[in-house]
Amino acid sequence: MGAGGLDVLDGLDRLRLLDGPTPIQRLHRLERQLGPALGGTRLYVKRDDQMALGGGGNKLRKLEFLLGAAVREGCDTFITTGGVQSNHARLSAAASAYAGLACELVLARVVARDDPSYRRNGNILLDGLFGATVHELDGTADTLAFAHERARALKAEGRSAYVVGVGGSSPLGSLGYADCAREITAQEAALSERFEKIVVANGSAGSHAGLAAGFAAMGQDPARVRSFTVLAPEQDARRTTTVLAQDILALLGAQAEIRPDSIDVSGAERGEGYGIPTAAMLATVRLMARTEGLLLDPVYSGKAFAGFLSDACNGAYGEGKAALFVMTGGVPGLFAYQPAFETDAF
Numbered sequence: 001m002g003a004g005g006l007d008v009l010d011g012l013d014r015l016r017l018l019d020g021p022t023p024i025q026r027l028h029r030l031e032r033q034l035g036p037a038l039g040g041t042r043l044y045v046k047r048d049d050q051m052a053l054g055g056g057g058n059k060l061r062k063l064e065f066l067l068g069a070a071v072r073e074g075c076d077t078f079i080t081t082g083g084v085q086s087n088h089a090r091l092s093a094a095a096s097a098y099a100g101l102a103c104e105l106v107l108a109r110v111v112a113r114d115d116p117s118y119r120r121n122g123n124i125l126l127d128g129l130f131g132a133t134v135h136e137l138d139g140t141a142d143t144l145a146f147a148h149e150r151a152r153a154l155k156a157e158g159r160s161a162y163v164v165g166v167g168g169s170s171p172l173g174s175l176g177y178a179d180c181a182r183e184i185t186a187q188e189a190a191l192s193e194r195f196e197k198i199v200v201a202n203g204s205a206g207s208h209a210g211l212a213a214g215f216a217a218m219g220q221d222p223a224r225v226r227s228f229t230v231l232a233p234e235q236d237a238r239r240t241t242t243v244l245a246q247d248i249l250a251l252l253g254a255q256a257e258i259r260p261d262s263i264d265v266s267g268a269e270r271g272e273g274y275g276i277p278t279a280a281m282l283a284t285v286r287l288m289a290r291t292e293g294l295l296l297d298p299v300y301s302g303k304a305f306a307g308f309l310s311d312a313c314n315g316a317y318g319e320g321k322a323a324l325f326v327m328t329g330g331v332p333g334l335f336a337y338q339p340a341f342e343t344d345a346f
């Protein structure tokens with residue numbers, strides 16, 4: 001059935017935030033650096049960090065559908081939730097500015113840090129530049145309940161808000177990554193390459209679930225996608241990702257099925273938890289910067305790329321095969337993690 005299972009995407013309301021397909025590039029220098037340990041595996045990255053709007057990153061793919069719905073419904077305000085250093089919040093602020101909507105961010109102090117880099121620099125600095133109103137709550141607060149309260153308060157003033165939960169990973173938002181599966185399939189044909197695995201970080205699960213559902217809807221194996229959870233423990237992340245992928249397929253009206261055993265989630269790189277640096281993350285961010293001049297982020301892609309390389313060097317992708325890592329952005333987070341890079345021995 002080819003891409004046919006995803007034709008429904010073309011009929012949905014969508015606010016275009018990307019300029020077109022993001023590039024896929026091979027990591028020649030990193031391959032040479034890792035040498036025979038790689039067993040001839042070809043390493044590629046998909047540059048979902050390379051988008052023009054708001055510093056770029058994976059959340060823009062979801063926001064195309066979420067803002068498309070907000071605009072269609074005639075909303076004047078976009079409200080979303082996240083942690084203080086949320087990339088999703090920052091890109092929601094940028095995309096709302098571009099769409100001409102007001103933006104309110106309900107951010108929780110989920111990471112136990114109080115230093116100025118974390119509280120004021122990185123994403124939260126940019127939230128303010130993009131003109132968003134920030135509500136900062138304690139780590140235990142129910143941010144989504146607060147967001148809905150704000151929407152009610154705005155409604156009483158005659159305004160109309162569109163509320164989106166953490167990471168934009170509703171089934172609708174996650175369609176952005178179902179479409180990315182179609183994009184990757186077209187790029188494989190153009191490159192005459194076939195990726196054994198497509199690897200991504202897993203936070204709110206929409207990227208993994210969207211890709212898996214997209215491949216399944218095209219009649220491909222959803223187990224081609226593997227993620228490294230940086231937030232929920234492995235079992236929880238697998239369960240959440242499976243249910244979300246099934247909901248996305250239902251929204252697509254696709255006949256395909258996704259079973260729990262085709263959702264490949266690893267907890268190997270999570271460390272002590274969300275937003276807490278690991279030695280492997282710090283080493284991997286530095287390795288990528290020094291060999292390829294490319295920036296990973298400290299919360300998501302730095303941890304996931306460490307897992308991608310560890311799998312590659314353990315022969316997971318097979319002799320002479322190719323594997324693709326989805327670079328998801330998050331570069332502003334580096335500025336919030338300045339103390340971690342400073343104290344880590346170079």
Ligand SMILES: *Cc1c(COP(=O)(O)O)cnc(C)c1O
Pocket residue numbers: 057058059087088167169201202203204205206207208297300301328329330331
């Ligand atoms: C949100 C995010 C992810 C994870 O995507 P989910 O769809 O939430 O799982 C990965 N990388 C970066 C940089 C992110 O901001």
